[in-house]
Amino acid sequence: MRYLDEYRDPVLARRLLDEITAVTTRPWNVMEVCGGQTHTIVRQGIDELLPPGLRMIHGPGCPVCVTPLALIDRALAIAALPGVTFTSYGDMLRVPGTAGDLLSLKARGADVRVVYSPLDAVGIAADNPDREVVFFGVGFETTAPANGMAVLRAHALGVPNFSMLVSHVLVPPAMTAVLDAPHCQVQAFLAAGHVCAVMGYGEYEPIAARYRVPIVVTGFEPLDILEGILLAVRQLESGRAEVENQYARAVTREGNTCAQDAMRRVFRVGDRTWRGIGAIADSGLRLAPEFAAYDAEHRFGVAHLVAQEHPACIAGAILQGVREPTDCPAYGVGCTPRRPLGAPMVSSEGTCAAYFTAGRRRRAEVPA
Amino acid sequence: MCLGIPGRVLSIDGAGEFPMAVVDFGGLRREACLAYVPDAAVGDFVIVHVGFAISRLDEDEARRTLEVLRAMPEAVAAELGPADLGPADLGPVDLGPADLGAAELGAGELGAAP
Amino acid sequence: MSVVDPASAACPVPHVESDRVLLGHGSGGQLSAALLRDVVVPALADAAPAGPLQDAAVLPFGGTDLVMTTDSYVVSPVFFPGGDIGALAVNGTVNDLAMRGGEPVALSLAFVIEEGFPVDDLRRVTSSVAAAARRVGVPIVTGDTKVVGRGAADGLFVTTTGIGRRLPTARPGVERARPSDAVLLSGPIGVHGTAVLSAREGLGFDAEIASDTRPLHALVRAVIEATGEDIHVLRDPTRGGLASSLNEIAQASSVGIVLEEDALPVPPVVAAACELLGLDPLHVTNEGCLVAVAAPDTADAALAAMRARPEGSTAVRVGTVVAGDPGRVTMRTRVGGRRIVDMLVGEQLPRIC
Numbered sequence: 001m002r003y004l005d006e007y008r009d010p011v012l013a014r015r016l017l018d019e020i021t022a023v024t025t026r027p028w029n030v031m032e033v034c035g036g037q038t039h040t041i042v043r044q045g046i047d048e049l050l051p052p053g054l055r056m057i058h059g060p061g062c063p064v065c066v067t068p069l070a071l072i073d074r075a076l077a078i079a080a081l082p083g084v085t086f087t088s089y090g091d092m093l094r095v096p097g098t099a100g101d102l103l104s105l106k107a108r109g110a111d112v113r114v115v116y117s118p119l120d121a122v123g124i125a126a127d128n129p130d131r132e133v134v135f136f137g138v139g140f141e142t143t144a145p146a147n148g149m150a151v152l153r154a155h156a157l158g159v160p161n162f163s164m165l166v167s168h169v170l171v172p173p174a175m176t177a178v179l180d181a182p183h184c185q186v187q188a189f190l191a192a193g194h195v196c197a198v199m200g201y202g203e204y205e206p207i208a209a210r211y212r213v214p215i216v217v218t219g220f221e222p223l224d225i226l227e228g229i230l231l232a233v234r235q236l237e238s239g240r241a242e243v244e245n246q247y248a249r250a251v252t253r254e255g256n257t258c259a260q261d262a263m264r265r266v267f268r269v270g271d272r273t274w275r276g277i278g279a280i281a282d283s284g285l286r287l288a289p290e291f292a293a294y295d296a297e298h299r300f301g302v303a304h305l306v307a308q309e310h311p312a313c314i315a316g317a318i319l320q321g322v323r324e325p326t327d328c329p330a331y332g333v334g335c336t337p338r339r340p341l342g343a344p345m346v347s348s349e350g351t352c353a354a355y356f357t358a359g360r361r362r363r364a365e366v367p368a
Numbered sequence: 369m370c371l372g373i374p375g376r377v378l379s380i381d382g383a384g385e386f387p388m389a390v391v392d393f394g395g396l397r398r399e400a401c402l403a404y405v406p407d408a409a410v411g412d413f414v415i416v417h418v419g420f421a422i423s424r425l426d427e428d429e430a431r432r433t434l435e436v437l438r439a440m441p442e443a444v445a446a447e448l449g450p451a452d453l454g455p456a457d458l459g460p461v462d463l464g465p466a467d468l469g470a471a472e473l474g475a476g477e478l479g480a481a482p
Numbered sequence: 483m484s485v486v487d488p489a490s491a492a493c494p495v496p497h498v499e500s501d502r503v504l505l506g507h508g509s510g511g512q513l514s515a516a517l518l519r520d521v522v523v524p525a526l527a528d529a530a531p532a533g534p535l536q537d538a539a540v541l542p543f544g545g546t547d548l549v550m551t552t553d554s555y556v557v558s559p560v561f562f563p564g565g566d567i568g569a570l571a572v573n574g575t576v577n578d579l580a581m582r583g584g585e586p587v588a589l590s591l592a593f594v595i596e597e598g599f600p601v602d603d604l605r606r607v608t609s610s611v612a613a614a615a616r617r618v619g620v621p622i623v624t625g626d627t628k629v630v631g632r633g634a635a636d637g638l639f640v641t642t643t644g645i646g647r648r649l650p651t652a653r654p655g656v657e658r659a660r661p662s663d664a665v666l667l668s669g670p671i672g673v674h675g676t677a678v679l680s681a682r683e684g685l686g687f688d689a690e691i692a693s694d695t696r697p698l699h700a701l702v703r704a705v706i707e708a709t710g711e712d713i714h715v716l717r718d719p720t721r722g723g724l725a726s727s728l729n730e731i732a733q734a735s736s737v738g739i740v741l742e743e744d745a746l747p748v749p750p751v752v753a754a755a756c757e758l759l760g761l762d763p764l765h766v767t768n769e770g771c772l773v774a775v776a777a778p779d780t781a782d783a784a785l786a787a788m789r790a791r792p793e794g795s796t797a798v799r800v801g802t803v804v805a806g807d808p809g810r811v812t813m814r815t816r817v818g819g820r821r822i823v824d825m826l827v828g829e830q831l832p833r834i835c
Contacts, residue, residue, distance in 0.1 A: 001394035001754055003374040003413060003425060006434055010744075013817035015440045036371060045819020089418070090760075107502045116759070117419025119401065142372070145404055146420040149386075156385060194372045197415060197423040220372075222817045223437060249430035250372075250415050250423045259404040259422060337824075356824075373757050394754035396680075398687040416758075 003249070007221030016226035017049055020233060027053035028236050029185045030229060031178065033171055034192035035062035035350070036220045042354040044222050054233065057186060058318075058351040060174050063139050064091045065315075065350045066274040067167045069307040072097035075165055076105060078134055078300045085111045085128065087121040088136040098307050118150035125154065125162035134296045137164040142194040144168050144285060145259035148266035151287065151294050163296040166286055169272055171195050172203050173283035177274075179211045183322055188232040190218040190225070193247040198263075200255025204243045212241040219247040266291055276315035276344075315344050318351055325352040332356060372417040374425050375400070377410050391416055508556075510721025511765070511826025515730075534657050534734040537581035537717060540648060547648035549584030551575055555640040560603065562681040564674075564692025567640050568610035570769060573697045574720065575644040576618050580702040581716040581772065583652020586618055590643040591625040596635040607638065618697045620644075649703065651710035658714035659735035664781035665801035666774040668701060668794040669694070671724050672752035675766035679755060687758065691751045694770025701794050705774060708787035715775035718768070722826045725764035727773055728811045729825045738807035741823060743816045745800045765826045775803060 032038065038058045041047050047056040060066050076097045079086035086102065093103045093114065106112040111131075115121050118135055125133035137147040147164065154162040171192060178186060191204055196217045204215045214235035218228030228246045235242065245251055265288065272284025287295045297303040317323035325331045325344070335345050337353050344350035375391035375398075386403035391414065398419075402408050405421040413425035506513040518535065538551035555571045576586045591611060595604065615622055673694040680689045698718065705713055715735070719727035724746075732739050748756075748763045756763045770793065776784045781799060788794030801813075811823040 001374075001750065001757065002376070003430055004394075004757065006430075008816050010817050012434075012437045012440075016437065019440060043821055044815040044817050045821050046817065049817070049819050103504060103506070104502065107504050117401075119419055142417055142422065145422065146401075146418045149401065149403055149420065153385075194415065194417060194422065197372070226817075227433070227437065246433075249426050249433060256404055256423060258406065262404070371760050373754075393758055395691075395751040396687055396689040396754040396758065398758065 004221060007219070007223040009223065013222050013226060016223065016230055020054070020226065020230050021051040023230070023237055024051045024054050024233055025237060027055070028187055028233060029055045029057055030188045030190065030232050031057040031059045031186040032190040032192075032218070032225075033059040033061040033175060033178075034190070034195070034220075035064075036194070037061065037190060037192065037218065037225060038351060038354050040220055040222060040225055046222060046225060050229070054229075056229075058354070059178060059186075059189075060274060060277060061140075061171075061192060062344065062350050063143075063167070063169055064095060065344045066169055066174075066276065067092070067095065067138055068273040068275045069098065070273070070305055071165070071167050072101075073307050074297060074302040074305050075102065075136055076100060077302045077305060078165065078296060079105050079110050079112055081132075081300065083130075083132055084300075085113065085124060085131045085133045086136070087113050087115045087124060087133060089116075089138060090114045092136055092138055118147050119153060122150050122154050122157070122159060122162055125159045126157060129161055131161065132299075133162050134300075135162070135164045136167070138167045140169060140171055140192065140195050141199045141263070142192070142197070144263050144267060145198060145256070148262050151266050151291050152262065154294060155291065160293075163294045163299050164287070165296040166267075168267065168285035169274065170269070170283050170285070172207060173280050174274065174277075175204075175207055176211075177277065177280045177283075179207070179213065181322070185322070186213070188214040188236055189216070190228045190232065191215050191243075193217060193219045193224070193251060196245075196247070196251045196255065198256050198259050200253050201243050201245060201251065202253055202255075208241050208243050214241050215243045217243070217245045217247050217251050219250065276318070315352075318344055325355045328352070372415040372422060374413050375416050377402075377408055377412050377414060380408075380410060389414075389421070391421070508721070509826055510723075510726050510767075512824075514722070515825070534655075535730075536656050537578040538584060538644075538646070540582055540584075549579050549582045549646035549648050550644070551578040551582075551646075552641065552643040553578060555642070556636065557678060558636050559678075559681050560607065560637050562693055563677045565695045565769075566607055566610050567638060568607040569614045570693075570695050571640040571642045572611055572614035572618065572620075573695045574718075574769065575642040576620065576697045576699050577718045577769075577772070579644045579646035580697075580699040581654065581718055582646075583649045583654055583702065583706055583716070584644075584646025584699075585649060585703070586620040586699055587645045587647055588623045589615060589620055589645075591622050592641040593625075593627045594635050594639040594641075595627065595629045596637050597629060597632045599637055604638070607640075611640075614697070618699065649706050652702075652706045652713070653711045654713050654716040656715060656717065656731055656734040659731050659737050659739075659775045659803050660714060660777070661737055661803055661805040662778045663714055663775045663803040664778055664784075664799055665728070665739060665741070665803065666776060666781065666784055666788070666797060667724075667747060667771060667800050668698070668774070668788050668797045669771040670747040670749045670752070670796065671719070671768050671771060672748055672756065672763040672766040673771075674769040675723070676752045676755045678767070679759070687755070689751050689755065691749075691755075694768065696770040696793055698770070698772050698793060701772070701788060701791050704787045704791055704794075705784050708783045709776060709780040712777040712780040713774055713784065714777065715773070717773045719771070719773055720769060721767050723763070723765040723767060724773065725762070725811065725823045726825045728823065729809075731773075731775065732811050733809045735803075736808040738804040738809070739801055739811045740804055741801035741811065741813040743813050743821075745798060747796060747798055747800075764823055 094101050102112050121135035201217050208215045214232050216228045216231045231244050267285035268288050269282050270286045271281050273279045314328045344352040375393040378390045378392050380389045389400050389402050391400045400416045401420045405424050414421035415423045507517045538549045541548045553575050555567050557567050560567045579586050677691050677693040717727045728739050785797050788797035813821050813823050815821050
């Protein structure tokens, strides 16, 4: 495929790895906050090819994983109602709520459907005026313009039986939450390429300056990741802390202003709870008052549902990069992709699932 | 959280309230909404995420990135020693403490047939 | 190895085992394997012979080895680019016989039809069954037809049972892979699954790709004639894709398998569909190719025999069987790293991330 295959060239990958090894003189920790980048790194085995001491940490870059438990429970409550067609992106279907997941609900007869695009959900609503069609609006800034357009379209077409369960999260507040955490070991970031394609990268400059961390906007193919790592390490080695753009073919500093305008129209920034991390101020999006009628939480009266998040959850430590999946006693034993206990094991980009399907096993085995 | 794929705009239908394009991804065609890249033209490459174009792909920048990589000195490889550093040398990779080999499979998830 | 109690593992969500069968239990991956291992096989107990699960059963019978297999076909949509449920049913069952070295002798054909299914479609599917059977030269000798109420079946379900006669020098079995064996593929992967996805409403893409459903018995005959017992395993990687079949072989044979990502024949359109939907081509269903695990010094002869036939013209070696890591399938990645190739877990879900 054009503009994908070229960035998978093994010869160029080798050169980048050599150069990274040549410039690395001491241990560094680099975090990426994007499920897509986690996926590439683990699927290609890139982190194992890096020089010893150069550690890639997988941060809270998977929106599926950080969707709060309460929101999953609200989704389940809505999907179980008669007359509701519940639509969602594929990977949300197996995230466990307090009691079950959407896929099990589907097995019990609920009308739960996977859609590729949020516009498809609006289409289903338009074609089925007698059903209440709810869309699970999950994602980072990359997906917010698309999810927002679904609301705008439903509004423009006059499709009153469409509503959205909103679970949007923003990257910069998560980065600062990670950097503010007491045991933060992160020294540099790879910023998520497609989040930045939408938002630009201006908002990362104050973070780089305040915390003295290099931030490199990076793409998703192996050569992109390797070049991003190289740029980050070069900065670390020379004591710089700037925002650089490796993914210049898709990202500009100001980003996609058209998409940002739509986001500003449909959504408002608000506080959000991140599963496994806790509440982060101004880190999420909710529907603007003009579109409150499309808010599924209020339409179905589930906004009051709360859920008990375990206070000492290791999933949180994993999402912040403080612990690794292999540190968790349940990893690979009681918790596997087939029977996930927590969200990072469900999504194919969750850190635990990525590790597991790449065959990483626990460090300490207690002999029988 | 960024499953965005580059594709080539084959045709644009501007009739509706926002332009829709048919985009080609290596022989496979799908519709994508151009509301957020309204100035995309036929023949342009766009990045498509969940059915929406979120960015035009700057082909000059793409070329530049590859040129920089291709220009990386091979001399670096020579400095690291005489060994051929091609993929063949990675052999059975030592995964360090995390790789506990066959003993790991006792849990039965991926183990040999019971 | 001591087992940690997950209840004390400080994870946020209590696990709830499903007491209902999930769609994922039919996907050919780990859930399917678990359903068989934990529910079906134990319940059959001594009513079924012991041994690893194979594509077809070999039954010694009056001096000959008979081969027998059965399969149900529930594909939706019923008609897709390159074929339909009828052709799939014939080819799929002929292929399962072939994977144990069986030449097809007879097929049975059973329909479960949903009330309201168009009669013309039923006629079309049946003609397709006939055409496929004629092409193979195997008669449909017995059958059954049932109709169920609206909603009780998804249009049409087809079940075919096949009886075959094993080629005298054929001894393929899932447990026979040995270290140093070569892992061969007869053709490209991911084609059928992508063709069906392109036809399925909701995922909305248009691709110039047709299912690769085809009978492989002639290909198998050619390979067996060239190499006989040195073909240790034959498998058609249908549901669950190549990854699941290789994992089954690695587990049943207690060996490791190492694949080369660069050697995998993934057609560009399949690669594109997988990129778009976030699917792994190693997990996509195939209906027109086979995996052969051959003794190392016969690999070239096996490849030559496959390439001499149109359905094997692009046959290629994709990996090697190793002694280390028994039960595990690993892959050397494009950029020189290493990755474990797991079985599909449950239903393949398109991802956004």
